[in-house]
Amino acid sequence: MSTVFRPYSEGDSLRSDRSAADRKRHREKLRKALKENIADIIAEESIIGRDRDRIIKVPIRGVREYRFVFGENEGGVGTGDGSTKPGQVVGQAGQKGERGPGPAGSDPGVDYYETEITLDELVEIMFEDLELPDLERKRLRQLLADRTAKRQGYKKQGIRVHLDRRRTVRSKIRRKIAAGPPPATEEGEPEPFGFRKEDLTYRRLVEEPREESNAVVLCIMDTSGSMDRLKKYLARSFFFLLYQFVRSKYENTQLVFIAHHTEAKEVTEHEFFHKGESGGTLISSGYKKALEIIEDRYHPDHWNIYAFHCSDGDNFESDNEAALEAAARLCEVCNLFGYGEIKPLGSHHYDSSMLEQFKALDADNFHAVLIERREDVWPAFRQLMAKDRETAG
Template identity: 30%
Template sequence: MSYIIDRRLNAKNKSTVNRQRFLRRYRAHIKKAVSEAVGRRSIKDMDKGEQIGIPTRDISEPQLHHGQGGRQTRVLPGNDQFISGDKIPRPPGGGGGGGSGEGNASNSGEGMDEFVFQITQEEFLDFMFEDLALPNMVKRQLSGNEEFKTRRAGFSNYGTPGQINIIRSLRSANARRIALTSSKRRQIRALETELEQEQEKDNILKDPNKIEALTSEILSLKNRIKRVPWLDDFDIKYNLHAKYPVPHSKAVMFCLMDVSGSMSQATKDMAKRFFILLYLFLQRNYEHTEVVFIRHHTSAKEVDEEEFFYSRETGGTIVSSALYLMKDILSDRYPLSEWNVYGAQASDGDNWNDDSTTCSKLLIDEIMPKVQYYSYIEITPRQHQALWEEYESVAKTFSDTFAMQQIVDVTDIYPVFRQLFQKRTA
């Protein structure tokens, strides 16, 4: 049997490199398992890791080996049936089989379970929100306390010891020494030439006093050069860093949920699942995103995250109360010059009398011109009612920024969520 050994160099953290390679190779299996896990999980376990099972047949590695057949001229040790020269019939079939048992049920032999491994919370969320993005996000005017990024901005004569640039400092010191001693070195070269000429004269013509004077002057100049410091405070250069503002896109997401009496507990749980997915997506991918939670029945109220997901308040149904509150909060706290505005609304479609017409008018006249994207999901197995029909007119007017989908059961939540926030190519 032949073995293929991969001797390519890995990074220091070899196990991490191998794990990432494994995750890339079986991405399709993992994404399918993540999609199924989202549907069966409870609300509290939505952001935890997951056990992924891959069928053994999908992770089997190819094996290269020699098959049976060909001319064989050897006799195996321990043989008591054949002698050299006997002809043995070729065994039927082709190459030798090296397969392993599958995990399928059978009445003979043993099988192998599927390969199961654990992905972390980070990896689970990466696969869950892959290729998703808030649509139409643009950079707005910066205001207030902004982020700054430090960049190199040359060199300075002042700084801390940790910012010393050694190469620049040594270069400056060398340049200073050359500048301060160049004239003296020229004088030394001239005096040495004159001393050499004087020493080459005949003994009669030599002037010992002149030779002594030249030697003394050369020695004096060399001592003066030696007294030039090798490194001076003036030579030390420091790396200079400057802060530059980092442009970022601030966004606010309005989450509007119907908690009226027509919404059964199962319907409310599906709405909460959708908004938890949305909340996790925003928290993970957008640092500068604020979330405004609005619950409504006959009246609307802004609440915090805990009350939004776990309160059991109920009542009648007036959907426009949530839209009016969203409009007021938007005008008071989120100027359009600074914020990208998004909205997500979940309801079962029931509404009070003619309030659906008021909702569509509010969206068309007041809200949709100010938002980057608005999504409406209707959680009901029944036929659509007046609210859906009114929202269809909004979708026709704002076809690029308004989207609506229906959810019938829990398994529809994740596919609908991905469809609403799928990353769009420019």
């Protein structure tokens, strides 16, 4: 029997994108996995404070298909170049999936993917399940900043300046034509056809509130000696989320960085995250600086103000009262004022905490969270937003 050759057919090929549906389903699952792993992903330092259009590679542990497999510590067999000696290093642990020692085809394989997505997409996925449209509307409606008048239709009564002359004259002409030719008079001089009250037409004006769409995020961070790299990093993750969130909701978003130890100053983003200061902590100084800036530049009637403070809570005791008072004032001017206490695991035993102090603060838009490790950042943020949603709804 002779061999059959079936030639290439373009039509077949076009029709036969048969894996399309399965690929789509796979991507859906991947996206879901991405969402579930978001806490890990946003905890990666590299994406914080980056450009939104930037494409980032997110290593995710794919959508795995599980089977019974042997553990990774079991070693394997490989081919050498002829000079292999016992004790020689032939690879790095944890890269097994890439050049998997072991016969190809029977290797269970490690399902690590790198998915490329833009930061924007990531943020979108992140906020997709926060479901906050109500919050947005409510917050925006609160700010009726400018009032402008706008024409909308006509009316028969009004003040002189709103008189629409064209319509008034038209109305008179219409009436005149309807009345027919004027009766002849002896004198030959026709009676002038005058304006009557019903001819007068005025413009109707309505006042329209313009919705403000400005927001400012005040990032306040404790940069005292007790804030080590890890603590700052956790704080940074939180600020990143807050900023991205606010930015996704408002047209014009500004960022203010306030670093404080015993005194506070406004700094650039770079300084904020990279400069280490030393010394003690007066939390009230940071709050006062924030209030100052708000008063100077961001009037609460024009701006949505989000303030967030990260600290390890290691405040001078004498300052607690002042801090509390300043926090209360911040709550009055802010849409949301949050406090994140950053205590890497195990450190709360010996440090003092502001969480206790803030319990005395009675404001709907205040929220305090505790962050102990990287994985807490996202849940803490969600919690914060959930609280916000409650008060907004």
